[in-house]
Amino acid sequence: MYQYSPFDRQFVQLRAQQFRDQLERWERGELTDEQLLPLRLQNGWYVQRYAPMARIAVPYGEISSEQLRMLAHIAREYDRPDQALLDSAQQTQDVLQASQPGLTLAAPPLKYGYGHFTTRTNVQFNWIPLSKAADVMDLLASVGMHGIQTSGNAIRNITCEALEGIAPDGIVDTRPFAEIMRQWSTLHPEFAFLPRKFKIAFNGSEEDRAATGWYDIGVQAVKNDAGELGFAVKVGGGMGRTPIIGSVVREFLPWNQLLNYTEAVIRAYNLYGRRDNKYKARIKIIVKAEGQQFIDQIEAEYRAIVEQDGAPHTISQAELDRVQASFVVPPLAAANLPSKTDTQSKPYQRWLAQNVRAHQRPELRVVTLSFKRVGWAPGDADADTLDALAQLADTFSAGEARLTHEQNLALPWVHASDLPALYEQAKALGLVQPNIGLLTDMIACPGGDFCALANARAIPIAAALTELYQDIDEVTDLGPIDLHISGCINSCGHHHSGHIGILGVDKDGKEWYQITLGGSDGSALSGAALPGKVVGPSFSAAEVPGVVEAVLTTYRDLRTSQAEHFVDTLRRVGHDPFKAAANGARLDAGHRTRQAAETASA
Known part of the structure; x- marks a missing residue:
């Protein structure tokens, strides 16, 4: 690192x-x-x-x-x-x-x-x-951490996919480029008071696991026909009140022009961006409203930076080498700890299949620890668990770990021979649920339990669904499903990109929830990034678990085989059967509520 x-x-x-x-x-x-x-x-x-x-x-x-x-x-x-x-x-x-x-x-x-x-x-x-x-x-x-520009109308924390530099399908490790951009953009006067917050994501592999289409700037590593490294640049993605997928403004940008081009985008944004209405201030609104005119402005700014200013932010090979040298591969040695784990047992084999991924180095594996635990909100880790994670990282992953977009933690340098011992220790912490990429590996924001902006709570809905789907056989049978929950339209839980999205809304001062289906983050499984579609009027908190259950029962009834994933069945048959199932679940829930009320009054 x-x-x-x-x-x-x-x-x-x-x-x-x-x-x-x-x-x-x-x-x-x-x-x-x-x-x-x-x-x-x-x-x-x-x-x-x-x-x-x-x-x-x-x-x-x-x-x-x-x-x-x-x-x-x-x-x-x-x-x-x-x-x-x-x-x-x-x-x-x-x-x-x-x-x-x-x-x-x-x-x-x-x-x-x-x-x-x-x-x-x-x-x-x-x-x-x-x-x-x-x-x-x-x-x-004291340990090189901070909160600089994690809020405010500035370039926020720059993200990459969790497998940068270790993925078998990697094109280039984009972490050095992200670090160069972080250093360059931090406290940069051009970026200190933007019209609105600004988010950038890098993806260095063939598969887009960084959801680059959903960012203000999404940067995808590519190589041209001559084998030269560059980036495809998307601009204008975002969630919130108006979900929009970023537009490709450059199919191939030479890697050394990354900062010059980013400055051109920001200059154009500062020029066009509204400061009188925060709901219309994000760059996605400008791209949607101005279209090609805004893209032409970016290109004009870029030409001015290169031709008139002398391309002052061109990344030299020496600078790239300097930063790349700081991303050293740590000294790697197997822990060789004994383990009593039965490696042929079904729980271990499931964990191996679902939570362990291949690595660029054949002797290593990437292990994802699941932070989707009963009794805890998705992504929560108490002090004792954080200490234990540090020990796991030291013992099995050369002292390094990676936080993931899905609110889990990955160990990137695990020897295959150490997997049984790691499994045993992680199991004692409750972090080996074999659910990575499955229904209960859900994303959820803190919602109304903590956030002053939220219209509704996300944590109780996540807890109810986790409790409902405790049978790992059922969860495995349902296959890959992205379930995302947001407590308000700001979309911190990325509900728009979920195969199943749940959005908290205010209705007469009470908590209600919209259900969307068919969203995508742009991964190979989900296909091109796109927002999900609302399946009907909002549902009460009590109705949401039954609605999700009805939707998934419909999927099982309609899929051609277990190999046809939820999102593929949805796209094949359309939303209507799922919408009917959701509304039917509402009627069933209403009937049960009336029966309970009549029983209580009797």
Whole structure:
């Protein structure tokens, strides 16, 4: 993984010191809340429904065992709300739960002392007081971590697919390019106050596992007929209120022009971007409204940068070599630990088939640990688990791990001979559910349990569906299904790209949910990126599990064989049978509710 230079370390430490000074001035009354707002956001500090939320960047998902241990320390010592605050939050949760009769499985009690893995490879804490924020930033800086530009109208944490540099279908390892762009864009004045937030994703393999079509800029590695490396560039993707897939604006951009071209895109965005309406400020709205005119503006800006300015941001071979040298392959040695695991048992073989992937190096494997556990929200890891993950990384993966878009954690350097011992230790932590890529490997945002923007809660819905589909035989039989849940239209749970998407909406002050079907993130399984289609009016929380069950029963009835995946059956037969099943489930749920009410009154 990337090895921070003395300059990198000093930069992060100085930024933490600057933030401490800003907080102290605020506490003395020298800065107003309004003046502090952009300063804390630029360092990843929000104020959410109950308490501050800290968002910590994990660029391109890479994280070391040392960093995991620091996150565990922060979770244990700082992510601790005042008891009165926790009691108040729990009372609010209880009231919300009581407003949804029929949803028999309540959300777990509000927890603290843990981190949350997000879809964009950040780590979030939900209960750290602002009075402790500077202490936390100092601790993060000591291990090369920070929250710089994880919020605000700037270029956000830059992501890559989790298998960069190790995937068998890899074209090029794009992590060095992402790191060059991170260094270049951090605190760049052109990018400090954009019309709206701006997200960039890289994919270096033949299969798009980084969902590049859904980003403001999506960068896909390609090679031309001469074998030269370059990038296909997409612009204008995004979810939210208006889901749009990015448009390809360059089929082949020479790799050394990546920064010059990105600056051209941002210049055009700054020129056209609206600052009077945040709902129309994202670049996707401009691309949709202006079409070719906006793309022509990008090209004009690019020509000006190259021809008039002398292409000042051209990446030299020496610079690429310098950064690539920092992504050293760690010293690899098998742990050779004994194991009592029965490697012929069905649970182990299922885990091997579902959670273990091939590696560029034939003696190694990539192992994904599933953070979809009963009693926990998707992507949550408490302090003890974070410490245990650090130990697993040290023992089996040369001290390195990677956060994934699906809110799991992958170990990228595991010797095949160590798989039984790793399985045994991960099983003790409850992290070997053989469900990667299956229905219960769901994505979910924190929703209304924490987020002040949410219209509805996501965690109770995820919990109810996890409880409903505990039979791994059934989940395996259903095959690959992407289930994504968002608590509001901001789409942090990426519901638009789910084969089954669930969106929380407000209806007369109560929590309701829209169901979409047929979305795609652009992977080989799902096909070209596209948003799902709404199957009908919104459903109550109590109805959602039954609706999902009815949709999946319809799939089983209509598929030609077990080899025909859900999304393929949906595209073959169309939405109508699934829409009818969903609405039928609503009627059944209403009938059961009336029966229960009549029984209670009798």
